[in-house]
Amino acid sequence: MSVQSVQRALTILTLFSHRRPVLGISELSRLMDLPKGTVHGITRTLVDQGFLSQDEQTKKYRLGLKIHELGIVLSGTxxxxxxxxxxxxxxxxxxxxxxxxxxxxxxxxxxxxxxxxxxxxxxxxxxxxxxxxxxxxxxxxxxxxxxxxxxxxxxxxxxxxxxxxxxxxxxxxxxxxxxxxxxxxxxxxxxxxxxxxxxxxxxxxxxxxxxxxxxxxxxxxxxxxxxxxxxxxxxxxxxxxxxxxxxxxxxxxxxxxxx
Amino acid sequence: MSVQSVQRALTILTLFSHRRPVLGISELSRLMDLPKGTVHGITRTLVDQGFLSQDEQTKKYRLGLKIHELGIVLSGTxxxxxxxxxxxxxxxxxxxxxxxxxxxxxxxxxxxxxxxxxxxxxxxxxxxxxxxxxxxxxxxxxxxxxxxxxxxxxxxxxxxxxxxxxxxxxxxxxxxxxxxxxxxxxxxxxxxxxxxxxxxxxxxxxxxxxxxxxxxxxxxxxxxxxxxxxxxxxxxxxxxxxxxxxxxxxxxxxxxxxx
DNA sequence: AATATTGTCTGTTATTATCGAACAAATAAA
DNA sequence: TTTATTTGTTCGATAATAACAGACAATATT
Incomplete structure (x- = not known):
């Protein structure tokens, strides 16, 4: 039916909100109730594709600019x-x-x-x-x-x-x-x-x-x-x-x- | 390293552009060079989570409102x-x-x-x-x-x-x-x-x-x-x-x- | 200084997603 | 209309894949 890892990836994205703009791996794995390793793999993929960006210093994640782009494509169309x-x-x-x-x-x-x-x-x-x-x-x-x-x-x-x-x-x-x-x-x-x-x-x-x-x-x-x-x-x-x-x-x- | 199915899902999302706002399964599978079944599984997941929306009549896909939301979260933060x-x-x-x-x-x-x-x-x-x-x-x-x-x-x-x-x-x-x-x-x-x-x-x-x-x-x-x-x-x-x-x-x- | 927590990495297991073919429905062509 | 092609979707077997747990170093906290 539904692809598990994709579902998890999308859920991770939706965890970012105005109230919670930055999240770390541990925080995510706690929220998702999944082992850190699993979350890390998905997160990495999201970063690679620009859907998340990682702060070089704090190592924490926030939404990436790709989302901004897609949002514009959507509202424009x-x-x-x-x-x-x-x-x-x-x-x-x-x-x-x-x-x-x-x-x-x-x-x-x-x-x-x-x-x-x-x-x-x-x-x-x-x-x-x-x-x-x-x-x-x-x-x-x-x-x-x-x-x-x-x-x-x-x-x-x-x-x-x-x-x-x-x-x-x-x-x-x-x-x-x-x-x-x-x-x-x-x-x-x-x-x-x-x-x-x-x-x-x-x-x-x-x-x-x-x-x-x-x-x-x-x-x-x-x-x-x-x-x-x-x-x-x-x-x-x-x-x-x-x-x-x-x-x-x-x-x-x-x-x-x-x- | 990187989660394949997630990678594919994100690539699918980026295929939607201002020039190409709606895409069907066949078109996607051609663009991705993947079997239709595979693409369909991913697409379905994307629809379920609101990242894509499917036209009930034409059955074709376009970007979903979830992306709009996330885009706003991003630009706001x-x-x-x-x-x-x-x-x-x-x-x-x-x-x-x-x-x-x-x-x-x-x-x-x-x-x-x-x-x-x-x-x-x-x-x-x-x-x-x-x-x-x-x-x-x-x-x-x-x-x-x-x-x-x-x-x-x-x-x-x-x-x-x-x-x-x-x-x-x-x-x-x-x-x-x-x-x-x-x-x-x-x-x-x-x-x-x-x-x-x-x-x-x-x-x-x-x-x-x-x-x-x-x-x-x-x-x-x-x-x-x-x-x-x-x-x-x-x-x-x-x-x-x-x-x-x-x-x-x-x-x-x-x-x-x-x- | 000591403790706790963080993000990251590795290899093994079996879960999971991929694949290809077959399906009906809709569209296009004859 | 009929035929032919294309569409989106379903299914089950296979094997590739992603999940898992534990260990790691580095940072942050006490």
């Missing part, structure tokens, strides 16, 4: 990113707010693109790659338009913890929120993830009408969800629709004549 | 990026030009950060991750301050091809350029990589005085290398020095008294 780049930028320029694109992947959201209204000293992605679906506009915008089975699965498997006093942690309330999201066409995040930050997010559909991802606009709460909420919502919705159109999605108008 | 982000941004805002940070890695340069003066519809990295050292300001800025042995190795192993009429393809001329770079403290790229684009780059040193990377400023030739060249050079040099200082590098003033 992501269809969603390619189609969203232009519209997303214009949106953030018109509104003066931060706009982002996220994609659904196995129970959470991965941010794949963000554009800044003002020049900022930013690393490619600011907030971190993976965010929770239940407390983000992007997440809720996607979730709301997934099939019911997937939503149920998500609710069953997710433990909702609060990040701010405003975070919704009750499943029933989330379901209501999703319903409201479907009704109005876009999702709202009222300081649910970050204190003081408000977001609105709209889904992006592919040519089959499936959810390809979502677009969000975020900034200070009073600025995003204040007087001009409706204007902004319109902007977000039309931009998302514009991107959906690039995917070949043209919502068919079913209602004809009557009423 | 790169010491050079962390230290450069602020100064780099301010530089690009003051000058209105694009500024980038690059790092030396096995004979070429990897761009790890770039900041835009104006909001632009950009993917995280615009120019592509790896660039040649001999025809870029960043590359020459780094190269010039590496030890002689490494420079010689680089020259021996590199075939210099021309990208524009201005590209230097003669090794002797490159050596002279590096000498001039050392003398003036920064490197110049006069449309050597891209027609119409000019760059200047200055090295960044770590606490031991080794080259940690380089900073570059680029834009239209006449704008970068025109009247205000000297001003800009000063900006670039002082910004690079500022970052070096964050690394704990304080160039000691050796000349005392006499002459």
């Amino acid at each position: 992501l269809e969603l990113n390619q189609k969203s780049a232009g519209p997303c930028h214009q949106l953030s320029r018109r509104t003066g707010l931060l706009s982002r694109i996220g994609i659904w992947d196995g129970g959470s959201v991965v941010i794949t693109l963000n554009t800044h209204p003002n020049p900022m000293p930013v690393l490619p992605y600011q907030v971190g790659p993976r965010i929770h679906a239940y407390c983000s506009a992007i997440g809720k915008a996607i979730l709301a338009f997934l099939d019911e089975k997937t939503i149920r699965q998500y609710l069953d498997r997710t433990r909702m913890t609060a990040f701010t006093p405003h975070t919704v942690t009750v499943k029933k309330k989330l379901l209501e929120d999703l319903k409201a999201t479907r009704r109005r066409g876009y999702a709202i995040d009222r300081q649910e993830a970050v204190q003081g930050m408000g977001c609105m997010g709209a889904p992006i559909f592919d040519h089959q009408g499936g959810v390809a991802g979502a677009l969000s606009l975020s900034g200070p709460v009073n600025q995003v969800l204040g007087d001009q909420t409706e204007e902004l919502a319109g902007e977000v919705l039309s931009t998302a629709a514009e991107i959906s159109r690039l995917f070949g999605y043209f919502p068919a108008i079913m209602e004809t004549g009557a009423s | 790169l010491e050079l990026n962390q230290k450069s982000a602020g100064p780099c941004h301010q530089l690009s805002r003051r000058t209105g030009l694009l500024s980038r940070i690059g790092i030396w890695d096995g004979g070429s340069v990897v761009i790890t950060l770039n900041t835009h003066p104006n909001p632009m519809p950009v993917l995280p990295y615009q120019v592509g991750p790896r660039i040649h050292a001999y025809c870029s300001a960043i590359g020459k800025a780094i190269l010039a301050f590496l030890d002689e042995k490494t420079i010689r190795q680089y020259l021996d192993r590199t075939r210099m091809t021309a990208f524009t009429p201005h590209t230097v393809t003669v090794k002797k001329k490159l050596l002279e350029d590096l000498k001039a770079t050392r003398r003036r403290g920064y490197a110049i790229d006069r449309q050597e990589a891209v027609q119409g684009m000019g760059c200047m780059g200055a090295p960044i040193f770590d606490h031991q005085g080794g080259v940690a990377g380089a900073l570059s400023l680029s834009g239209p030739v006449n704008q970068v290398l025109g009247d205000q060249t000297e001003e800009l050079a000063g900006e670039v040099l002082s910004t690079a020095a500022e970052i070096s200082r964050l690394f704990g590098y304080f160039p000691a003033i050796m000349e005392t008294g006499a002459s």
